[in-house]
Amino acid sequence: MQKAGKFITFEGIDGAGKSTHIAYVAQALQQRGITVISSREPGGTPLGESLRQILLQEKMHLETEALLMFAVRREHIAQVIEPALQRGDWVISDRFSDASFAYQGGGRKLPLAKLEALEQWVHPHLQPDLTLLFDVPLAVARERLDATRTLDKFEQEQTDFFAGTRAEYLRRAAQFPQRFRIIDSSRAIPEIRKDLDGLIAELLVGEQDE
Numbered sequence: 504m505q506k507a508g509k510f511i512t513f514e515g516i517d518g519a520g521k522s523t524h525i526a527y528v529a530q531a532l533q534q535r536g537i538t539v540i541s542s543r544e545p546g547g548t549p550l551g552e553s554l555r556q557i558l559l560q561e562k563m564h565l566e567t568e569a570l571l572m573f574a575v576r577r578e579h580i581a582q583v584i585e586p587a588l589q590r591g592d593w594v595i596s597d598r599f600s601d602a603s604f605a606y607q608g609g610g611r612k613l614p615l616a617k618l619e620a621l622e623q624w625v626h627p628h629l630q631p632d633l634t635l636l637f638d639v640p641l642a643v644a645r646e647r648l649d650a651t652r653t654l655d656k657f658e659q660e661q662t663d664f665f666a667g668t669r670a671e672y673l674r675r676a677a678q679f680p681q682r683f684r685i686i687d688s689s690r691a692i693p694e695i696r697k698d699l700d701g702l703i704a705e706l707l708v709g710e711q712d713e
């Protein structure tokens with residue numbers, strides 16, 4: 504029987520360092536013969552990438568923002584995630600629904616029940632096999648962002664917003680300990696890679712057992 508693929512998500516507040524590590528993990532898996540599809544949210548499809556431009560630049564009602572995030576996700580699941588998993592490929596997504604709970608819920612204070620309803624509608628039967636939460640103090644993330652780039656709509660938010668976002672990520676990690684792993688992302692990149700190497704080895708042992 505063909506093996507089902509695995510779905511791995513990378514999460515964290517802006518500047519936590521998750522994008523830095525995606526290429527490393529994808530390459531490590533590919534070197535072990537796994538076909539990896541790297542994607543991101545908002546984005547992941549031509550429609551999703553168009554909506555990303557709007558979501559990251561334009562101010563809008565917080566419910567509009569949440570609905571658009573889940574609309575992008577619906578397309579991403581249909582066009583990219585489900586077909587890849589059915590082929591037996593692995594999918595690494597730079598953010599998924601935990602980001603909606605963290606940003607629209609924890610950051611913007613949209614009631615979590617509304618996000619749970621959207622999640623039930625859009626992907627009632629799909630959850631990541633593994634979610635890596637890159638956790639970092641707000642000041643460290645801010646310093647990294649300020650050093651590198653022009654800030655988008657979310658990155659321009661204030662400390663209270665990111666305190667709420669980080670707290671909601673950590674709350675979800677405690678709620679779903681079986682799929683979350685928290686990575687202390689305040690450390691140097693080689694240290695973090697050692698953790699990732701360990702996680703990759705665990706994932707591959709699981710594969711051989713299946």
Ligand SMILES: Nc1ncnc2c1ncn2[C@@H]1O[C@H](COP(=O)(O)OP(=O)(O)OP(=O)(O)O)[C@@H](O)[C@H]1O
Binds near residue numbers: 515520651
């Ligand atoms: N452990 C680290 N130590 C020092 N600098 C780091 C570390 N991790 C990432 N950086 C740097 O911090 C900046 C932000 O990293 P990165 O883009 O990976 O963050 P991110 O979590 O993906 O942010 P965003 O969600 O906003 O895209 C980059 O310039 C990156 O080189």
Ligand SMILES: Cc1cn([C@H]2C[C@H](O)[C@@H](COP(=O)(O)O)O2)c(=O)[nH]c1=O
Binds near residue numbers: 544572602
């Ligand atoms: C999926 C998702 C994302 N966001 C926010 C989080 C980030 O600020 C941006 C995406 O940019 P990144 O640098 O590529 O991570 O979008 C959100 O608010 N809600 C979501 O569901």
